[in-house]
Amino acid sequence: MQNTVPRLDILNETIRNVYYHVPIWFAMIFMLTVSFINSLRTLSSADLQHDTHACNAALTGIFFSIPGMLTGAFWAKFTWGTWWTFQDPKLNGVAVSLLIYMAYFILRSSVEDEIKKARISAVYNIFAYVMMMIFIMIMPRLTDSLHPGNGGNPAFGKYDLDNQMRTVFYPAVIGWVLFSWWIYRLINRISVLQKQLDE
Amino acid sequence: MITALIRKEIRLEFRQKSTLGGVLIYITGTIFTSALCFAGKVDKPTWNALFWVITLFTSVTISGKSFLKETGGQSLFNYLHYPPSKFIIAKMLYNMVFMVTLSFITFIFYSFFISAEVGNPGLFLAVLVFASSGLAAVLSLMSAIAAKAGSGFALMSILSFPVAMPLILVSIKLSKLAMDGIEWAGVNPQYFIILIALNLLTATLAYLLFPYLWRG
Numbered sequence: 001m002q003n004t005v006p007r008l009d010i011l012n013e014t015i016r017n018v019y020y021h022v023p024i025w026f027a028m029i030f031m032l033t034v035s036f037i038n039s040l041r042t043l044s045s046a047d048l049q050h051d052t053h054a055c056n057a058a059l060t061g062i063f064f065s066i067p068g069m070l071t072g073a074f075w076a077k078f079t080w081g082t083w084w085t086f087q088d089p090k091l092n093g094v095a096v097s098l099l100i101y102m103a104y105f106i107l108r109s110s111v112e113d114e115i116k117k118a119r120i121s122a123v124y125n126i127f128a129y130v131m132m133m134i135f136i137m138i139m140p141r142l143t144d145s146l147h148p149g150n151g152g153n154p155a156f157g158k159y160d161l162d163n164q165m166r167t168v169f170y171p172a173v174i175g176w177v178l179f180s181w182w183i184y185r186l187i188n189r190i191s192v193l194q195k196q197l198d199e
Numbered sequence: 200m201i202t203a204l205i206r207k208e209i210r211l212e213f214r215q216k217s218t219l220g221g222v223l224i225y226i227t228g229t230i231f232t233s234a235l236c237f238a239g240k241v242d243k244p245t246w247n248a249l250f251w252v253i254t255l256f257t258s259v260t261i262s263g264k265s266f267l268k269e270t271g272g273q274s275l276f277n278y279l280h281y282p283p284s285k286f287i288i289a290k291m292l293y294n295m296v297f298m299v300t301l302s303f304i305t306f307i308f309y310s311f312f313i314s315a316e317v318g319n320p321g322l323f324l325a326v327l328v329f330a331s332s333g334l335a336a337v338l339s340l341m342s343a344i345a346a347k348a349g350s351g352f353a354l355m356s357i358l359s360f361p362v363a364m365p366l367i368l369v370s371i372k373l374s375k376l377a378m379d380g381i382e383w384a385g386v387n388p389q390y391f392i393i394l395i396a397l398n399l400l401t402a403t404l405a406y407l408l409f410p411y412l413w414r415g
Contacts, residue, residue, distance in 0.1 A: 043408075096361050096365075100361040103358050107348060111348050111350075119411055119414070120344055131361075131362045135365050139365060
């Protein structure tokens with residue numbers, strides 16, 4: 001991490017944030033995908049355990065959005081000059097996906113019956129995940145964005161990341177994704193214990 | 200069977216006129232209030248924003264009712280008599296047609312009371328058709344979820360607004376172009392492709408997911 005980094009206009013040393021900001025969002029997307037897959041499994045098997053896993057994965061994903069947003073806000077402050085902007089479709093997308101998962105948790109808390117809750121929230125989760133993916137993956141490519149790789153801005157991957165940065169960036173991605181997986185497993189164990197305590 | 204279901208929906212709608220009347224009063228009420236506030240003349244971005252807010256809330260009201268109004272006995276009857284896939288298609292088609300009609304009514308009332316020059320009305324109306332049909336498709340499924348969760352209209356709006364956002368955002372972008380009087384040739388076709396794709400995608404998802412709600 002102490003390597004020299006390419007000196008780019010505006011970015012300067014802040015380019016090191018790419019080791020944190022980008023992998024954290026990868027971890028979030030990964031967790032929300034795990035949640036989506038578990039919701040699919042809930043519908044196909046009617047096993048309540050999958051539903052708990054789906055909920056825990058969503059929780060972990062949303063948890064990762066907090067550092068993702070903080071690192072993004074700091075980066076934006078030093079490069080774009082503002083903490084938050086409504087001009088960028090990716091930022092809007094994140095705000096909307098947070099709203100979606102808040103709605104998902106509210107939906108879960110409003111249904112009493114376990115089986116019913118599992119099925120209804122799985123249906124919502126699948127629908128919401130697809131909508132969220134459209135929002136954060138496809139929409140930014142259609143409109144102007146301040147992010148690299150969108151709206152005519154060059155992506156990091158093309159020529160900004162030099163090989164030295166890659167040796168940090170790729171392990172960082174793997175590390176953050178595994179970190180999210182570890183937290184997810186921990187929460188799963190907590191739910192199992194909680195369930196046993198309740199019984 | 201789908202046509203029979205749609206006919207049933209229409210007949211129910213006109214028999215209990217509360218929904219239709221309520222929505223029409225809502226539309227005229229909001230438009231009239233805004234007309235009084237703005238003294239009949241606003242700038243284009245405000246006109247556009249207000250229009251979409253009214254349309255969004257209208258569609259939530261309309262589609263929200265579509266499942267929430269069905270009481271226990273009624274939904275049991277439907278469950279026993281109709282296959283879920285046909286039922287949701289009928290609901291969505293009906294809501295789409297109803298919603299497109301209402302959004303046209305809104306557009307006429309709105310431009311009558313609050314004047315603003317829409318530069319390219321054809322484009323605006325085309326956007327309106329796809330946006331309101333897409334909203335109807337999204338909100339039909341959300342209404343089914345809210346009805347199954349058994350917690351009424353508040354949950355309906357919490358669930359719907361975030362998932363309706365992609366659709367609304369593309370529509371706002373396109374309608375802004377229409378307001379500014381951009382000709383058809385100047386419009387990026389990608390926007391329309393996205394709008395139509397969102398319609399198809401939400402309808403397909405609703406079609407695939409609804410049977411799981413139905414069983415509960």
